[in-house]
Amino acid sequence: MIKLERAQKEALARAIQDYMQDELSVEIGQFDSEFLIDFVTEKLAPIYYNKGIEDAKSVIERRMLEMTDELYEIEQEVDI
Template sequence: MFDTKKRAAIVSELQDYFDRELEAELGQFDAEFLLDFLIKKLGPAFYNQGLEDAKGVLDRRVADIADELYEIEMPDDL
């Protein structure tokens, strides 16, 4: 899912968080295992929310285009 550099940065952030907030040491293996768990369990929810957000943007843009098309309609006397 993440390239090696990004994955290493996230693992490091998890380790720092555990150290700072929980005063607990999180080893490299455990941090990677935790990251895999979070991706598996939370990833779909974040992905689906991203899709919903994108759909909302798209819906607004389509509505704007429809409004603009309505504005340039010509009168039809037939």
Template sequence: MSKIEFTSQQKQTMSRELQRYMEDELEIEIGQFDADFLFDFIVSRFGAAFYNKGLADAQSIIERKIIDIGDEIYEIEQESYFEK
């Protein structure tokens, strides 16, 4: 698995959201450095779990689509004299 990485703009935006959450919900003010540190911690500890969940969801969708394709192929099959 490749390392989970975000652009500096994405990290900055998400760190700001962490700052807002900490202030609004927990009444704790943290600076940009602490927010970045918290963000890095969350990504390192939980990032793979979110990534794997996304992969599992994508795989489930693909499996359903393959079943649908199989059904559609079956619907257009033609009766053959040689397959009786």
């Protein structure tokens, strides 16, 4: 599971509390909002992590194709 720094978790908890109050008219405390962060992180982190890996793989594959093209461009002819 992703480990958030204390300050990050507190800021997220405050944002969740504000959202719940503003959008849903529900008041939740610090403990409940941190519990929600833990739950959401546990369930969603692997999905976002895997998406990040897929995106990184796409970038690497694209760069490898570019490098392959560049290598073909500098390849010298052999007359034997």
